[in-house]
Amino acid sequence: MEQLVFATNNKHKLEEVQAMVKDFFSIQSLADIQCDVDIPETADTFEGNASLKSQYILEHYNRNCFADDSGLEVEALNGEPGVYSARYSGSRDMEKNIDLLLSKLATETHRKAQFRTVVSLRLDGEHHFFEGIVSGTITVDRTGAGGFGYDPIFRPDGYSKTFAEMSANEKNQISHRAIAIQKLVTFLKNR
Numbered sequence: 483m484e485q486l487v488f489a490t491n492n493k494h495k496l497e498e499v500q501a502m503v504k505d506f507f508s509i510q511s512l513a514d515i516q517c518d519v520d521i522p523e524t525a526d527t528f529e530g531n532a533s534l535k536s537q538y539i540l541e542h543y544n545r546n547c548f549a550d551d552s553g554l555e556v557e558a559l560n561g562e563p564g565v566y567s568a569r570y571s572g573s574r575d576m577e578k579n580i581d582l583l584l585s586k587l588a589t590e591t592h593r594k595a596q597f598r599t600v601v602s603l604r605l606d607g608e609h610h611f612f613e614g615i616v617s618g619t620i621t622v623d624r625t626g627a628g629g630f631g632y633d634p635i636f637r638p639d640g641y642s643k644t645f646a647e648m649s650a651n652e653k654n655q656i657s658h659r660a661i662a663i664q665k666l667v668t669f670l671k672n673r
């Protein structure tokens with residue numbers, strides 16, 4: 483089975499992706515390769531940051547690898563928090579990040595948003611990107627205890643539950659990350 487390093491420090495992402503790809507290839511985490519660096523994400527696009535993370539692993543460990551840069555894009559906020567999703571309020575505290583987002587939308591009735599993931603794959607000297615998008619609505623209050631990040635306030639189109647009310651399996655069938663990772667799997671299978 484093909485082995486790829488997944489360059490993430492986010493254990494939720496790691497668990498989600500591990501569940502998605504377990505039949506197709508095996509993942510090594512940053513911990514597995516003894517990398518405890520918080521790789522700098524200084525770009526202002528998902529593509530740029532995903533690329534920086536995979537590039538770091540290629541340069542320092544010379545391994546085939548991929549990285550995921552992702553976030554929530556809210557239409558009424560011109561795409562915010564976007565690449566700043568992890569630190570929207572200035573810290574990684576998700577209570578504060580969600581509070582800030584909900585307060586900015588307090589009087590807003592147009593609540594359309596999307597989650598977007600860009601995966602950057604470095605494989606045998608080649609570089610490929612895979613994108614996944616899921617559209618939905620920002621709820622007025624938090625609901626559900628599953629998932630991570632902004633899941634308690636994101637209801638995907640066509641569903642009556644937020645991502646945080648879904649089982650891991652259910653979210654992993656339809657999420658932005660699932661769509662991008664499915665493209666990655668298809669690419670690896672057809673190579």
Ligand code: ITT
Pocket residue numbers: 489490491492495523550551552553554567568597629630631632633645657659
């Ligand atoms: P790595 O860079 O180490 O992978 P990170 O958490 O910093 O981990 P990002 O820079 O890609 O990851 O930031 C993405 C943020 O967007 C993440 O911290 C969440 O707040 C949010 N996010 C991404 N995917 C999400 C999902 O599936 N559900 C809820 N929130 C998500």
